[in-house]
Amino acid sequence: MTRVLRIRDFRLLWTARAVAGLGTSMLVVAIPAHVYAVTGSVLATGITLAFEYLPSLLLGPFAGAMADRWDRRRLMIATDLVHALAISVTLLATTPETIWLVYVAVLGQGSAAVVFRPASQAHTPAVVGTGPELAGANALSAVTTGVVGLVGPPIGGLLFAFSGIGAVIAASATAGLLSAATIARSSSHRQAPATATRAQPATAVREVLADIRQGLRHVGRAAATRGLLAANSVYLLANAAFTALLIPFGVTQFGGSVQVGYLLSALGLGLLAGAPVSRRLADRDATRATVAASQALVAVAFALLFNSTSLPVALAAAFLLGLPAVTVTVSVFTWVQRTTPEGLLGRVSAAFLTLEAAATMLGAFAGPAVSEAFGMPAALNAACVVTLLSVPLTLWLVPRRPAALEVG
Template sequence: MRDFRLLWAARLIATFGTGLLVVAIPAHVYAVTGSVLATGLTLVAEYLPVLLLGPFAGVLADRWDRRRLMFATDIAHAMVISLVFFARTPDTVWLVYLAVLGEGAAAVLFRPAAQAHTPAIVGTGPLLTSANALNAFTTGVIGLGAAPLGGLLFAVVGIDTVIGVGLVSYLVSALAIAFTRPRPRDRDFSRRVLPDLKEGLGYIRQAPATRALLVTSGVYLLANAALTSLLVPFGVTQLGGSTQVGYLLSALSIGFLLGAPISHRIVDRLPVKTTVAAAQGLVAGAFVLMFNASSMPVTLIAAALAGIPGVTVLIALQTWLQRTTPEALLGRVGAVFLTAEAAATMVGAFVGPTLGELIGLPPALNAACMITLLASALTFWLVPNPAEDRLSDDRAELTTQSTDERLAQ
């Protein structure tokens, strides 16, 4: 499908541009300031827009033409990162923070629109699962190579080249989106934002499976963020150094890539409750093996095994939301999950190192693994059985009808 190929290419190119900056921008800040604190603030600036703007991004995705919104955010991406060109001294490093804040704001506006636009292009049948699996696969490939490449480019040719490549990638992404076909949508700009937010949250309250998955995915992501924050100390103290950390991250990424095509076959055959809970449980088991293995090869194999069900969780959850959420609410519901993801990640990134300081590294790692396993148990317990999901579907249909009636007025 032509439109999906263009959208996929746009996301691929923009993700590559963003990936180049993951290492290069903090490295630039450290080179300019020599401050670890100043460098760490770039991560705060990256997550802050998600927490503040996440729900509002969903309202915009449901009100506005999603194609135009994605185009505009790509242009905004290109404009804000160009500010880094002018950050050359400690006195001007605030421009980097402003650029990262702007980049984060543009990204949080783009994601709900792209997730909601995908089923409008490919439908909600098997092609949707294939589309999500392809997006996950390509995101994994980019994640495996873009960040190290950005760091290498920074070291060899400097920050200007990295920013220049990123800027071009956003402009090319915007061009690809511009070539997709317009898909007019009825929208009412006279309504206030808060009622729209309440409507999205009201749908989640009325949909038992969606509400449960929001809770359990939050617990799961918190545990994963805690584990991720402890990977570097684990690699240095238990595996032998930073080189081993690189091997570990590569093994996780390889598992992520292998899991994308496998997930495509699983998601369409099993209920979301079974798929997500089982995958979360397998991730917990693989992490326990990884952090308690007695040899490096076993650790790397366990890391790859963790990546396979890890991507299955993401694809199953996203596909289920796209299929069951009313089209008129899809942006808002997706944005709520995006905001919860950012909040859980920030809490987990704080909890992991704190536990490591209080009880030691090995107990902290195993505690985070048990929280991952708890997420699996909660999914089995809280998510309704497939037969009970029909109630959620009926309520979603009623919500869609009432929303359409209001938009028609």
């Protein structure tokens, strides 16, 4: 898996994504905590979370069109710079009357992140090719994203607690600048973008909308991609519900935040252990079976974790959960990168990322809502059922022998 780091441009891209991801994840706890500290309002804090989701839902398709029309390397550099500038606006929000500046900052930072993700996803095959190294690159990226997502929020929370929001913003902005500088050191890789013209604004808008429709038509006509998109969205919905309930479950079931930390550490170790396996599985010509089997194993691990009364059993389940979870992610995105025409890859990647955001937002609200209405055990087991539902969906919607290249 780490062999792919021998490729200089991927090494730079991977480093930039890891640094940028850490800078973004540090804000997850710190920004809402800052809003609550300034306003004392739960509503204001909730609005902050809503603004974090909005860019993914509203800009995802446009981000994909941008990644296919413009130079992806320059686009990633630009979004890193926008991240650093936008999040710095938070420093001006020091009173309840100026808290709206946080919403502007979060919206700008989130928009930059939305544009960055499909550009980096589509740029990876240009850097490493579509052969065996692609699965290794995706496995390493998936593990890095998982680990950064686990350690970033606590780091941001600790920085906020001991040094205030200024230290968190400085660290996050610096991460964005470092990411931009790292990508700038990489080589420029030629791509086949959609035709970009210096047209009038109205014409340019029509061209972008036409690009988006073309991407959606491809997804609609490419049976395997369409099936993976639908089944993976159901899977991610359940996964988001589990994630939202994991901390309350750990605290109530096992006694406190220390035990939750153990669970998160076990999950992170499982992701690390599963990455080499996921790389080999993603290279097999059996994406349909691999994804379905991994989704089923995730459901079993979730059921074992959330129905355990012993911390050692829960830790074992959390570790085992990481193995198939990373395989789902790597297999899906490797398939998309290998089978999507290069000029459409940004838009197709954006479709997956947009539905991922929608499913995550819905699951994050649905899990706690069901828990409040029917109790946490019912919510957790209902999410297990939804996870299992993604298995027959994958087997039903994804062709048994999909074409190697799906041209819509």
